Amino acid sequence: xxxxxxxxxxxxxxxxxxxxxxxxxxxxxxxxxxxxxxxxxxxxxxxxxxxxxxxxxxxxxxxxxxxxxxxxxxxxxxxxxxxxxxxxxxxxxxxxxxxxxxxxxxxxxxxxxxxxxxxxxxxxxxxxxxxxxxxxxxxxxxxxxxxxxxxxxxxxxxxxxxxxxxxxxxxxxxxxxxxxxxxxxxxxxxxxxxxxxxxxxxxxxxxxxxxxxxxxxxxxxxxxxxxxxxxxxxxxxxxxxxxxxxxxxxxxxxxxxxxxxxxxxxxxxxxxxxxxxxxxxxxxxxxxxxxxxxxxx
Amino acid sequence: xxxxxxxxxxxxxxxxxxxxxxxxxxxxxxxxxxxxxxxxxxxxxxxxxxxxxxxxxxxxxxxxxxxxxxxxxxxxxxxxxxxxxxxxxxxxxxxxxxxxxxxxxxxxxxxxxxxxxxxxxxxxxxxxxxxxxxxxxxxxxxxxxxxxxxxxxxxxxxxxxxxxxxxxxxxxxxxxxxxxxxxxxxxxxxxxxxxxxxxxxxxxxxxxxxxxxxxxxxxxxxxxxxxxxxxxxxxxxxxxx
Numbered sequence: 001x002x003x004x005x006x007x008x009x010x011x012x013x014x015x016x017x018x019x020x021x022x023x024x025x026x027x028x029x030x031x032x033x034x035x036x037x038x039x040x041x042x043x044x045x046x047x048x049x050x051x052x053x054x055x056x057x058x059x060x061x062x063x064x065x066x067x068x069x070x071x072x073x074x075x076x077x078x079x080x081x082x083x084x085x086x087x088x089x090x091x092x093x094x095x096x097x098x099x100x101x102x103x104x105x106x107x108x109x110x111x112x113x114x115x116x117x118x119x120x121x122x123x124x125x126x127x128x129x130x131x132x133x134x135x136x137x138x139x140x141x142x143x144x145x146x147x148x149x150x151x152x153x154x155x156x157x158x159x160x161x162x163x164x165x166x167x168x169x170x171x172x173x174x175x176x177x178x179x180x181x182x183x184x185x186x187x188x189x190x191x192x193x194x195x196x197x198x199x200x201x202x203x204x205x206x207x208x209x210x211x212x213x214x215x216x217x218x219x220x221x222x223x224x225x226x227x228x229x230x231x232x233x234x235x236x237x238x239x240x241x242x243x244x245x246x247x248x249x250x251x252x253x254x255x256x257x258x259x260x261x262x263x264x265x266x267x268x269x270x271x272x273x274x275x276x277x278x279x280x281x282x283x284x285x286x287x288x289x290x291x292x293x294x295x296x297x
Numbered sequence: 298x299x300x301x302x303x304x305x306x307x308x309x310x311x312x313x314x315x316x317x318x319x320x321x322x323x324x325x326x327x328x329x330x331x332x333x334x335x336x337x338x339x340x341x342x343x344x345x346x347x348x349x350x351x352x353x354x355x356x357x358x359x360x361x362x363x364x365x366x367x368x369x370x371x372x373x374x375x376x377x378x379x380x381x382x383x384x385x386x387x388x389x390x391x392x393x394x395x396x397x398x399x400x401x402x403x404x405x406x407x408x409x410x411x412x413x414x415x416x417x418x419x420x421x422x423x424x425x426x427x428x429x430x431x432x433x434x435x436x437x438x439x440x441x442x443x444x445x446x447x448x449x450x451x452x453x454x455x456x457x458x459x460x461x462x463x464x465x466x467x468x469x470x471x472x473x474x475x476x477x478x479x480x481x482x483x484x485x486x487x488x489x490x491x492x493x494x495x496x497x498x499x500x501x502x503x504x505x506x507x508x509x510x511x512x513x514x515x516x517x518x519x520x521x522x523x524x525x526x527x528x529x530x531x532x533x534x535x536x537x538x
Contacts, residue, residue, distance in 0.1 A: 171396075172389050182347070186372060
């Protein structure tokens with residue numbers, strides 16, 4: 001395999017991880033309350049600016065920072081649910097579209113008011129930009145860190161959902177809300193938890209996004225949010241492994257489009273990404289992992 | 298144990314329960330019978346906190362404590378000892394059998410106790426133990442009913458509301474389920490409020506029966522009396538008087 005190809009694989013893994021982190025929350029939220037949350041990507045922006053602010057204080061050690069960002073994302077996700085989405089729970093899907101899009105626009109504008117439209121440079125520690133030799137090629141440390149941390153998050157989340165009392169409750173609510181209530185499960189608490197987890201992972205993606213690309217701005221979350229939506233649909237909405245796999249498929253596809261097609265086409269990467277979505281849905285209408293019963297929403 | 302007076306419940310624009318009054322004593326099996334749409338399922342849903350109660354009173358008295366059922370959420374009622382096993386079983390088909398049972402004791406944080414309860418359920422329904430790590434959706438109808446009852450028992454009910462346990466089951470399986478219910482009542486002292494389409498079987502095991510019509514109790518009496526009542530026989534047991 002050529003060095004160029006290996007480099008592209010690392011890029012794909014790293015970009016795919018970012019999409020996967022956002023897609024997990026997207027999929028969890030849809031799975032539990034059948035809400036397509038267009039504001040989800042904007043929590044990535046919130047996480048990026050939380051990181052930016054924490055770096056600016058100059059007092060937060062680098063080991064603690066991601067943990068604080070996770071907490072910030074958890075709280076933001078929970079807050080958005082409590083303020084905007086709780087009151088429309090169970091409303092028709094079209095109401096969900098409108099409200100989540102409104103929240104997305106509101107978050108972006110809040111960002112513009114508070115932070116200004118000017119992109120900010122992200123002063124991530126230099127060590128992450130350093131490159132290490134990997135099988136004859138140089139790879140940026142950040143591009144290795146991102147997939148490693150994403151994998152860790154995916155494993156922890158899977159263990160949580162499979163084995164803990166609240167994790168099992170989450171799956172129960174996702175399958176049958178009425179029966180879950182009869183078990184004494186508080187639906188509000190489960191939904192809040194799901195939004196918190198989704199927000200935390202999106203915020204972490206925001207931290208990594210800034211670290212990888214070096215620049216952040218208040219509108220940065222929307223397009224990656226849409227792509228995470230695409231990743232979720234590719235994988236099959238509501239499926240956790242599906243969301244992760246969808247994220248990586250998308251990451252690899254995007255890197256491949258940019259890396260292997262003539263440079264003149266690189267600007268159309270998003271067209272290719274959404275074209276891929278259409279293609280996959282033509283062949284498998286409920287995604288790669290989705291079951292047809294998911295469609296009951 | 299359970300006292301319901303003048304209960305009124307509206308679903309959508311329809312007043313399903315117009316004026317429902319009934320009483321269930323501790324340790325009894327009570328059966329609610331009546332034709333489709335009479336309000337049987339609505340009664341259970343209102344009592345377990347799934348539907349808002351427009352008017353009337355519903356009280357649960359247990360060990361000297363009194364619980365108002367008109368303004369309580371299901372979690373509080375489960376804690377008090379009122380567990381509802383809903384119509385159509387409503388097991389979690391994508392979860393394993395063991396996970397279903399674990400959720401029946403969701404509010405119980407004592408893992409050792411949960412384990413012990415689970416072993417009791419497995420002793421009661423050995424087929425559930427054999428397949429405990431399989432998805433519950435793969436169980437047959439009768440096994441799903443056993444799981445639904447087992448899951449309800451995990452909540453250690455003092456009053457168990459059961460909606461149509463015979464629904465869609467073969468006659469022998471239904472008999473087996475009813476035997477289990479009778480044993481639960483006799484041996485563990487679980488009070489049962491049973492809604493049934495199969496009125497004859499229900500009245501056969503019931504100490505007390507209520508015939509519901511258009512959202513109110515039309516006729517009440519001991520299970521035996523109702524079984525022998527010519528009007529009930531004609532209208533609900535499919536036998537001509």
